[in-house]
Amino acid sequence: MKWVDAVVQGLLLGSLYAQYAIGMSLMFGVMRIVNIAHGDLVVLLALIGISIAAVLGLGPGFIVLLLVPIGAAVGWILQRGILNWAVGEDPLPSLIATFGLSLALQNFMLTVWQADTRSLDAGALTTRSVELMGIHVGVLPLLIAVVAVVLTWSLHMALKTTKFGRALRAAAADSVAATISGVNTKAIYAQATAIAVAVLGIAAVFQATRTTVSPSDGGAQLIYAFEAVIIGGMGSIWGAFVGGLILGVAQVVGSRIDPGWGILIGHLVFLLVLAWRPQGLLSRR
């Protein structure tokens, strides 16, 4: 029962990682870019949310409603202002630019919010739990999992069925051909990044209510998102979701074996997948 419980808790933790990962997968799929400041943006949005909550006395529900448009705006500005200059065959400019951004953002947050760990108070929601087949499951983690499924499914459907999704897939397949066919690739890129960071707005609220955030946490979140994407399979939104769940299970099961091993076991599972199935578990290749 102890291990079933660990797996269930791992799945719930992993659904938070899935929320970080789908945005990263989307951006890489479309532009072949990895934003090294991805995790720092989660922390930035969470800290903004915590400050707004403290000033206006709003609950987490309202904070989500505010952070999603803020995230979308941040993503749009990030793409228009920085990343659109760096899209191209060579991965170096975008990597180095976002690396610099990450260093600047982390220290900016350190100046504004200091090094303290903070969290968002969600009242009774944080402590309430339900019993499913003898296992106690927190209502908040359950909500996170449901939201992760809904987000992944909506993004998948948006890519598959909408006009925007078609334009995005066209830009991903061949940006020059897409431009000739009348797709404004730069605008599509900006929309993709806006969506990716808007999703981080939701993830940020969950991260801040579930545990704590501090300005230096971004690197770890980036690594978890990346591991989720690679475990699941590059370029697949559902792959990122499943990868997040596997990573969560590996970490929780690992930490039940030895409290110092949780994150390490997560890394080792990632390296194992890289060794045995580098195209990812969900990839059909």
Place this chain on the structure above:
Amino acid sequence: MQPTPYVVRRHTVSSKIAIVVAILLLLAIPTMPFWASSGHIRLVVELSCLIAIAQMWNLLAGYGGMVSVGQQAFIGAGGYSLFALSAFAGLNPFWSVPLAMILPALLAAPSYLLLRKLDGPYFAIGTWVLAETFRLITGNLDVLNAGSGMTLRAMSQFSAHQREVGLTILCSLLLLATIGGTFLMLRSRLGLALTAMRDDAVSAASQGVNVGRMRFWIFVVAAMGTGLAGAVYYMAQLRISPGSGFDPYWSSICIFIVMVGGIGRLEGPIIGALIYFFATRLFGEYGATYLIVLGILTLIVALFAPGGLWSLLSKVRDWPWFPVGHRLERRAEAP
């Protein structure tokens, strides 16, 4: 028959001066304990390590086309090798420093074989995951004193003066190995292949360069150089912990130095290291604000001046220090 009016040269006046100055500096560093203060020696040790680490990152990213944000993996591995060799094998710490290149090489080879499966930018994050894995493993190994780190007790058998003599000699050798080694390599046949890869990996491959094998060896050699620098650096510190040896900030330093100085040129990391070193002395007291400026500068250079300062300088005056190419010059008229 009329001789052609052109001649192919490698060296220029600037490069002859630069190489003489470089050799004199390398010879001068080991004499420092006899005339300079301990404080200045510490600074020279730090600067040498920065130049070496940055030069290795330049080899990796500039020539090999592999951006790494995980070079701290090899700094920590080199540093810990030194501490472990002197603590458990009882070796003289000064002789352990060159041996500290073995573990980084042994770790780098399988690491590269795993990471090469990752596409472009994902390779970079993969190197970070490896560095984090090494940090966590080291932090869980009780034999290495886990998270609290180790002290280089063996150094207490030497006087302060002896330590300084040893350290400065090691620094000179470190610079000779990283800069001199890269210089000689770039001038060889291998260098032609490396330069071709720097300019375009695909066309280099079409000309018969085995890009995969070259990258493997670059990754291993860069890890060895980085590990050597890590061993020298932590020998001067006398203490190492997983948090410091495997600190991701090492990668920030590499990236800043090479990008601002000039990537894909031997001179770039030296200029970048000098700028970083003096900027940190002058503005380091501003802490977070200083780092915000470093970050934004890196961003701007990456987007708008990808060749860094060296390429901007070269546009004004083409005065190379370490010539690795050939230049065509008009033969001086016979009197």
